[in-house]
Amino acid sequence: MSVNFNLISATLDDSVHASIITDVKAIEAKLPFAITLPTEERIPLRGTGLKNIDFIEKAYEYAVKNPDLPPQYLEMTEFGKDVRLLKQIQVLMQHLVPLVDKLKDTYAVVGSEAYSSARIFYHHVKNASNANIPGASAIAKELAKRFHVVKSTSTPDPGATTTGAVKTAAKEIKTEDVAGEVKE
Numbered sequence: 699m700s701v702n703f704n705l706i707s708a709t710l711d712d713s714v715h716a717s718i719i720t721d722v723k724a725i726e727a728k729l730p731f732a733i734t735l736p737t738e739e740r741i742p743l744r745g746t747g748l749k750n751i752d753f754i755e756k757a758y759e760y761a762v763k764n765p766d767l768p769p770q771y772l773e774m775t776e777f778g779k780d781v782r783l784l785k786q787i788q789v790l791m792q793h794l795v796p797l798v799d800k801l802k803d804t805y806a807v808v809g810s811e812a813y814s815s816a817r818i819f820y821h822h823v824k825n826a827s828n829a830n831i832p833g834a835s836a837i838a839k840e841l842a843k844r845f846h847v848v849k850s851t852s853t854p855d856p857g858a859t860t861t862g863a864v865k866t867a868a869k870e871i872k873t874e875d876v877a878g879e880v881k882e
Contacts, residue, residue, distance in 0.1 A: 703814060705807050746784065754781060816841075 726732065735743075744750065758781045761768045768774060820841045826834035 704811050706804060706811065751784065751788070754784065 746754075758777055761772070761774060761777065820838070823834050823838045823841065827838040
């Protein structure tokens with residue numbers, strides 16, 4: 699009996715996959731000024747929501763139309779370049795963000811489907827191991843490693859925080875326990 703729970707049933711040809719990666723790299727190469735900021739540097743930056751973009755554009759427009767008003771230390775050339783690039787990046791993002799969102803959602807669904815299949819196989823192998831089917835025990839032990847949290851042997855620093863990976867692993871285990879699945 700087959701279990702059919704696939705919302706997405708597709709394949710991506712390796713040559714198409716490679717071509718997409720090449721295309722993405724080509725796009726990135728056309729944006730040599732693009733940067734990635736660490737979170738601590740991103741947090742204090744002013745937002746670029748619609749109200750702020752409207753404010754930026756109006757301020758620039760007024761500054762250009764009234765050349766005696768901007769202070770001398772305001773680099774109008776740089777201000778203009780920033781406004782133009784901001785508009786261009788906004789248009790690019792309007793095209794790319796929906797695609798990235800689709801990829802994230804597709805990744806989540808396909809990952810969930812694959813995980814469900816892996817769990818079905820794992821539980822079947824555990825049953826096979828309990829029935830002493832040759833080779834099943836080694837596979838069950840290897841797959842069981844996913845459910846074990848490694849505990850540190852060092853004394854924890856009371857001021858230290860748990861890393862994201864450990865928090866994620868703990869959350870996954872708790873989620874599975876709460877969902878009523880078999881505890882590993």
